[in-house]
Amino acid sequence: MPRKLENFTIVIFGASGDLTARKLMPAIYQLGKLQTLPERYRIVGIGRTKYDHEQYRTLMHEAVTRYAPGLVEDDDHFKVFSQNIFYLPGEYCDLETYKKLQADIEAVENREGFCDNVIYYLAVPPSLAGPIIQNLYKAQISGGSIRCIGWRKIIVEKPYGSDLASAQKLNSIVAECFDEDQIYRIDHYLAKETVQNLLVFRFGNSMFEPLWNHRYVDHVQITSAENFGIRERGLYYEETGLLRDIIQNHGLQLIAYMAMEPPTRLEADAIRDQKIDIFKHIRRMSPEKIAEDVIIGQYDGYRQEKNVSHDSKVETFAAIRFFIDNERWKGVPFYVRAGKNLKEWITEIVVRLKPLPYKLYKHISEHAEVNKIIIQVHPEERISIRFSAKRPGEEVVLDPVLMDFNYKKSFEGEWLTAYHRLLLDALAGDQTLFLRKDGIEECWKIADNIRAGIKKCGLQPLIYPSGSWGPEKSDKLLEKDGFKWRLR
Secondary structure: OOOOOOOOOEEEEEOOOOOHHHHHHHHHHHHHOOOOOOEEEEEEEEEOOOOOHHHHHHHHHHHHHHHHHOOOHHHHHHHHHHOEEEEEEEEOOOOHHHHHHHHHHHHOOOOOOOOOEEEEEEOHHHHHHHHHHHHHOOOOOOOOOOOOOOOEEEEEEEOOOOHHHHHHHHHHHHHHOOOOEEEEEEHHHHHHHHHHHHHHHHHOOOOOHOOOOOEEEEEEEEEEEEOOOOOHHHHHHHHHHHHHHHHHHHHHHHHHHHOOOOOOOOOOHHHHHHHHHHHEOOOOOOHHHHHHHHHEEEOOOOOHHHOOOOOOOEEEEEEEEEEEEOOOOOOOOOEEEEEEEEEOOOEEEEEEEEOOOOOOOOOOOOOOOOOOEEEEEOOOOOOEEEEEOOOOOOOEEEEEEEEEEHHHHHHHOOOHHHHHHHHHHHHHOOOOOEEOOOHHHHHHHHHHHHHHHHHHHHEEEEEEOOOOOOOOOOHHHHOOOOOOOOOO
16 A cells, blocks of 8 residues: 655755766656655755756756656656756855755745655765765754754765774764664665565565575575776775775675574564674684685776776775674575676576485486576566476486566566665655664674775785676686586
């Protein structure tokens, strides 16, 4: 049953930026078109570029038309929608900007309950998050201000800091101005249908959960590959690198969903408690183990990208062998691989089950193979089970076959993106798909351990050809355990 949302104002910092144009405005427009939003809502964009309301509405019309082709079928419909869009030019570090915003909010509060509730969206670089939050507090329009009539919430985009210390500092700043139940930290991967359905797949089906442990699982592979480079983000990537950009968040979150214990109830904190327990049990590695279990790489041509140093040592690829030191997963390796400019744009999880202890068919067919569960997050959202079946005919010949479940083919209806779902959940007050501060800090402890070990053991990124699956050495990470990547 659709949730009834309260009237609201969404204030977007970074309103003239790429994220707003590509993701946020198309998502809000489609939600309005589907009549999912309440009767009254407002969108207030704040940015450094000087637009008036009409100029900004025209800009957003162009953005939705460009980034969501086919969505704007009727310009008159968008014109009606655009009357909810407003724009305030200003500097993010200037308190005057927030005084203007305060006046704008107070001008509509109490007007037939129009927009007493306000949600702030920080679509800005991480360095601006702290100053924006502090200025909201100074202007008395943040979480705990007595001047606020309705609720206040804030959505913060990743990355949350650049290491544990900076993440803790940002968490401290946010906590001074908002309560934890008002804070929504986004990892858009968590809102993809396949990721959400991991919990249903595991805990809603009696055929799988009994197998989900070290007695039956051989190993787990997680691949998050992109077939493009850094796309004009040289300054960002030179500061961040792939370990902090992908492994610290997406990679560890997918491990947690695959490995977590059943939550006691289907509520945000119960689910997040179990994820955090996994982060705490991921084995920390010594520099000696990092030299064995971590491969980093850099695609050929990265150093020629705009705003990249000619002798850069920043990694654009990483492959890591993790272990989880708890009873369920003792001895089971979790291999995580992520990179830029690889062969395919794909995110998938492979769970390989252990072979049977007896070999009835080994002498009959070379095609017999162990069972695999393949969970694809992108580009398709599907779950496949690979097993052996007898080929038709008189002889007993085994062939691998695939039992395939595709979400889009199996379910009819309007498919929404991760940003649609996250916006709706934040407006409704559901934090299940958002990150909690202690979870973020635990992930940084893992990432900082790896980065410190890389530095201490002098590990250097290996150059790999664009369009490959990364450095050849990443194959050996599995081969030494008798395994191989499914995609290679």
